[in-house]
Amino acid sequence: MTAAQPLEKRVHIIQGEFFVTTDKSVMVTTILGSCVAACIRDPLAGVGGINHFLLPGELGRGKSNEAERMGVHLMEMLVNGLLKVGARRERLEAKLFGGASTVRSHSDIGKHNAEFAQRFLKAEGIAFVGGSTGGPKGRRIQYWPVLGRARQILLAGQTEIEPPVKLPAASIDANAGELELF
Amino acid sequence: MPSMQQLSILVVDDTSVSRALLTDSLDQIGLKSFKVAKDGEEGLKMMLTAPCHLVISDFNMPKIDGIQLLRALRQHTPTSKVGFILVTGKGDKALIDEGKKWGLNNFLAKPFSVPQLKTCIEAVVGKLT
Numbered sequence: 001m002t003a004a005q006p007l008e009k010r011v012h013i014i015q016g017e018f019f020v021t022t023d024k025s026v027m028v029t030t031i032l033g034s035c036v037a038a039c040i041r042d043p044l045a046g047v048g049g050i051n052h053f054l055l056p057g058e059l060g061r062g063k064s065n066e067a068e069r070m071g072v073h074l075m076e077m078l079v080n081g082l083l084k085v086g087a088r089r090e091r092l093e094a095k096l097f098g099g100a101s102t103v104r105s106h107s108d109i110g111k112h113n114a115e116f117a118q119r120f121l122k123a124e125g126i127a128f129v130g131g132s133t134g135g136p137k138g139r140r141i142q143y144w145p146v147l148g149r150a151r152q153i154l155l156a157g158q159t160e161i162e163p164p165v166k167l168p169a170a171s172i173d174a175n176a177g178e179l180e181l182f
Numbered sequence: 183m184p185s186m187q188q189l190s191i192l193v194v195d196d197t198s199v200s201r202a203l204l205t206d207s208l209d210q211i212g213l214k215s216f217k218v219a220k221d222g223e224e225g226l227k228m229m230l231t232a233p234c235h236l237v238i239s240d241f242n243m244p245k246i247d248g249i250q251l252l253r254a255l256r257q258h259t260p261t262s263k264v265g266f267i268l269v270t271g272k273g274d275k276a277l278i279d280e281g282k283k284w285g286l287n288n289f290l291a292k293p294f295s296v297p298q299l300k301t302c303i304e305a306v307v308g309k310l311t
Contacts, residue, residue: 069203069293076197076292077271080242089244123198171291173305 013052018074020049020081024146031155032098033138034110036071036117039095040078040126041148042087048145051078055113068116075120094121095131095150097141110134185311191216194225194239194251195269200292204238204269207296211303211310222246226254229261236265236307238290241277249277252284265306269294 009026013019015035019028030037030052041048053074055067083089099114114133121128131150132139138155191208193216195201201218208216217234219225222243229237237255241248248268255261268281268289278289287306290299304310 069295072197072199072203073271073293076200076242079197080271083242083244120199123202171289173288173302 013050015052015054016070016074018049018051018078018081019145020047020078020085021145022047022085024144026145028141028143028145030141030143031138032141033100034098034113036096036098036110036113036133037141037143038075038078038117038121039097039131039141039143039145039148039150040082040092041145042082042091043093043148044091045086045088046146047082047085047087048143048148049078049082050141050143050145051075053113055109055116071113071116072120075117075124079124079126090125093127093129093148095129095143095148096121096133097131097139097150097152099133100138101134101136186212187215189213189215189236189307189310190234191236191238192219192225192228192234193217194219194222194237194243194248196221196240196243200240204299207294207299210296211300213303213310222248222251225251229255229264230258233261233264236267236303238267238269238303241268241270249281249284252281252286256285267302267306 009023011019011026011028013028013030028050035052035054037050037052039050051074053071055071082092096114096117099110101108101110111134118128132152140153140155142151191213193201193204195204205216205218217228219228223245225239226246239248239251252266255264255266265287268286269292270277270289271292281289288302290302
């Protein structure tokens with residue numbers, strides 16, 4: 001007779017979302033085509049998380065173009081979420097998944113998404129420890145954020161392009177009142 | 183009505199890619215006189231040494247967050263009246279209200295566009311010429 005195993009908690013995320021946990025029994029799933037998921041954790045603090053993003057529009061026009069804002073936003077939200085629950089930036093390690101080539105578009109959006117994620121990790125000094133990007137097939141990802149364990153299941157057939165989620169309108173106060181410059 | 187050359191800006195963000203996005207946006211607007219700080223602590227030191235007209239700061243930062251930076255600046259005479267725009271991951275009302283208690287001039291929720299950043303800055307300093 002074996003001791004009962006604690007139940008695994010499953011969470012599913014979709015494009016435009018991120019998730020952070022300190023619970024090692026949590027397993028996160030997501031389905032990726034040309035989108036990319038960054039799986040980041042601090043092994044010492046026992047915290048981890050994942051996001052799922054697709055850069056909208058034309059890409060590859062430089063490091064700081066309009067299309068990258070959603071990616072930067074979701075990467076930052078994930079990193080900030082990890083830091084809030086005890087992670088240290090210098091201990092973060094990441095795996096990247098997704099970025100498949102698409103059928104309908106001749107542009108290689110998936111490749112650009114994966115390259116953007118790699119550039120972000122490098123710029124922020126986050127260690128890249130593995131994953132799987134590119135290729136013609138979509139992926140189902142299972143990720144245990146605290147343990148850092150990841151499993152991918154390649155989907156049958158070629159993947160189709162996913163429509164990017166629209167950027168939400170940024171909140172600003174357009175009538176904040178003028179400032180007297182000194 | 184400030185000229186683009188006249189307005190000096192300090193960008194404070196602990197994420198280097200976000201700093202690059204912000205400075206790239208300022209450059210696109212035509213604002214060339216900006217400095218950057220990699221966190222709130224460095225931003226405060228820079229402002230106390232050589233104040234800028236306007237601070238555009240992230241909220242989530244280690245050691246000194248955006249609201250703590252704002253409070254510190256308001257408590258020092260040389261920096262008590264500088265413009266302050268808080269950039270947040272979400273338009274959190276409680277956070278904005280807390281900022282307003284300390285004289286927050288405006289806020290901007292990420293992800294933002296270049297025109298939105300320009301509107302936000304102009305609401306604080308007046309129409310840029």
